[in-house]
Amino acid sequence: MVKQVITGNMATAMGTRLCRPAVISAYPITPQTTIVEYIADFVADGTLKTQYVKVESEHSAMSCCISASNTGVRTFTATSAHGLLLMHEMLEWAAGARLPIVLVNVNRANGPPWSVWADHHDTIMQRDTGWMSIFCENNQEILDSMIMAFKVAEDPDIMLPMMLSEDAFYLSHTSEPVDVPDQALVDKFLPEYKPEHFLDPENPKGFGSLVMPPQYMEFRYKMAESMDLAREKIRKVNDEFYEVFGRKYGNGLIEEYRCDDAEVVLVGAGTNASTVREVVDRMRDEGHKVGLARLRCFRPFPYEEIRDLAKRVKAIGVFERTYTFGYQGPFTAEIKGALYGTGVDIPIKNYLLGIGGRDIRTKHVRAVFEDIMKVAEQGLDQETKWFGLLDGNTPEEEL
Amino acid sequence: MIEIRFHGRGGQGAQVACLVLAKAAFMEGKEVQSFPYFGVERRGAPVTAFTKIDDRPIRIKSQIYEPDHVIILDQKLVRSVDVTSGLKEGGVVLINTEKPAEAFADLNVNVKTVNATQIAIDHGLGSKEAPIVNTAILGAFASATGLVKIESVVTAIKELPRKPDANAKAAQAAYDAMEGGA
Structure with missing residues (x-):
């Protein structure tokens, strides 16, 4: 492990690289912007092999992650405030489609009056979308939580997206020492994502199509059940993370x-x-x-x-x-x-x-x-x- | 905990300066935290930035209200912003100016001065109209306070993506130009 003095946004970018998502799509917005830039640097210098898709809005960024995730690969995005609000429709879709997308939201106040500073309203507004939601306290926790987030979200019993929140400027632009774990350790802890169901022309299945009233409620019940199961899963992954990396965050919850x-x-x-x-x-x-x-x-x-x-x-x-x-x-x-x-x-x-x-x-x-x-x-x-x-x-x- | 507050203007490099200082202290085995306080990008607008240095992990996430030292990247800010607000007894106020410290005697604090603007121009950092003075003033700060070694400052500067060598030389030149030191 190498300790480096980095911002929360750099911890997010490094965490992203360690988790090896196959597709990343994001749109820049203050104070998340440097996440997008750092990831672009990693792609440009060849240290991150991923499909990095530039889009014209956050709604499209989430749509892109949804489509990619449907093909059975790991995906990531990051946003903030109004970007998250514009994503809202697709956040619902990601959760309902049971896609384990991970999103980092840099907590920022919604306008008007215009503001770029820390506020939890953006995250809280997404409470009922079916996303798991975690608040980070420091830059180390952001990086560590990314690794844990994919592990929890991709668990076959869970299959729900997870949002990690970091306070604008107090984390996003604040530099502090962070232990950056070895890639080999992360690879072992977080193996490649291999879902049971995915879009495959050789094996056609229906995704997100119309269901009649008797079925819809069953899907919602399954989501509720997984969300309840996630409590135990988050606690367990927090313990497992401690075994490997020597850090834990309370009992996870x-x-x-x-x-x-x-x-x-x-x-x-x-x-x-x-x-x-x-x-x-x-x-x-x-x-x-x-x-x-x-x-x-x-x-x-x-x-x-x-x-x-x-x-x-x-x-x-x-x-x-x-x-x-x-x-x-x-x-x-x-x-x-x-x-x-x-x-x-x-x-x-x-x-x-x-x-x-x-x-x-x-x-x-x-x-x-x-x-x-x-x-x-x-x-x-x-x-x-x-x-x-x-x-x-x-x-x-x-x- | 030692707390250093920077006062500068958007574009002068206060954000980078607070991080370089933190990295220099980190290399010497300290715990650190640094961050800028600014709005949306506005070149020329007053900005503040903060560096905290301690022997144990730093948990307080608020800005600095009672600094141990203050670094001022633009001398005009001395007359338009309350730069000495909350300054602790005996703390150094390091000002980028061509004037001697006596010119700021009315502040009634421990003022030290360095002509970081000229040093930056001499080293080709920024333009003559908008020199980037952040690295030069850190060299002067190492001399003025003894809080970090100039070698650590130079090493931290060399990690910068742009003009690392010229910036490192500017820091060294400012360090050498300071008289008396801490």
Whole structure:
């Protein structure tokens, strides 16, 4: 293994090369652009043998991946924000056709107002498409997750596409040391993709054609079943990856940090969890029983892990980098849903931070911890807190 | 953790500079993190970039608000941006300028200066109107702070895709031009 100082986008490109997709199709969009450029460099210098298809839109990029995947080969694409939204129709198709495409989405805010900075709305909007969805915390995790993503997605029991999300700029353009594994190890861990069903003129089959009402529901049930099975598969592949490469990410679905005797925990996803980790250590040194539960996998949702965690703590604060207009942040709603009827009745408070790339500082995390500790003692004061609004009444620690 | 904040303009190479500095420190066995803060590509607009150096993995993903040192690639920014905001006591503020440090005495901080613009032009980096000063100023920074060795800076620069040798020589020339060092 060679440790290199690289950006999240370079980690994505190197991860792509290690996984040897036969077809890649992508359209450039800030802040994903350098992924497209680095992959082009690899193709040009001969270190990546793949069919690299240039297209005129993200809708076409996903269509291209779908067609190629249907012929029984590994495919990859990357996009961001409006690119992902334009893909939406074909995301549905990829999942319904049970094609194990892997996509890296660089989390960026949707316009207007125009923005290129970090926000989780783009990913969250794809919740119901049937894609597995994972949030990465650092560049190492991006590269490692690519290798795991293909392995999970291509499992005959799963056969669903997977989306990996990396925060715009905080990962995409941030350089940090990354262990780049040996190709031989990756090849052994992730053998060539050989599906049972694929387009073959010698052996004609129907793909994606019309079904009558009695059949459609059966297909949807099969998808639901595979998505549920994916929980166990993601945990298992996370363990197998650890055996070979020496790194793992919690149990694959969720990563607890100093939660064992914690009284309050923050749940977060992506890079905000990294900053929370640092603050947990500082506050632990001061004697506060605080912890972090990093939500790595959003779909399938780790409801069992959330139930287990909630039993052990007095209150949960949820960091959200987007809002579901009309009712709370997406993680908060899922967590509350998971706990309904379990007999666990603790305060859960929704904190909106970092939306549209607003910087999340250690002092902000500390202020949230102090607030949720107060909630644990005194009960919930409000369900949703838009943290640090510039309305003139905001305390200094939130600015 | 040591935190360095760069102030420059789009096109001057602040993004590359923050990475080269990180790579130089990484070669010396440090943990590093570097990133630019900028919008859509706008040549000439003020940009900031950040390098963090530590003995343990760096987990804080936010920008730098209390820098140990500041590097300024365009002296005009000194009067238009709050470049010393949050600067820690004794931190070096390295400015690319033809003027002596005394010209910035009103900042009341530890200013060091280097004529990175002239050094860049002398080494054929960018044009006379828009010289690329990022590598020269890193050579000066190695001298001004002693935080990284000039050899590490030169080695990191040599990995750059464009004009690695001219850039390395510019860094060395700026290092040599600094008086006193750390």
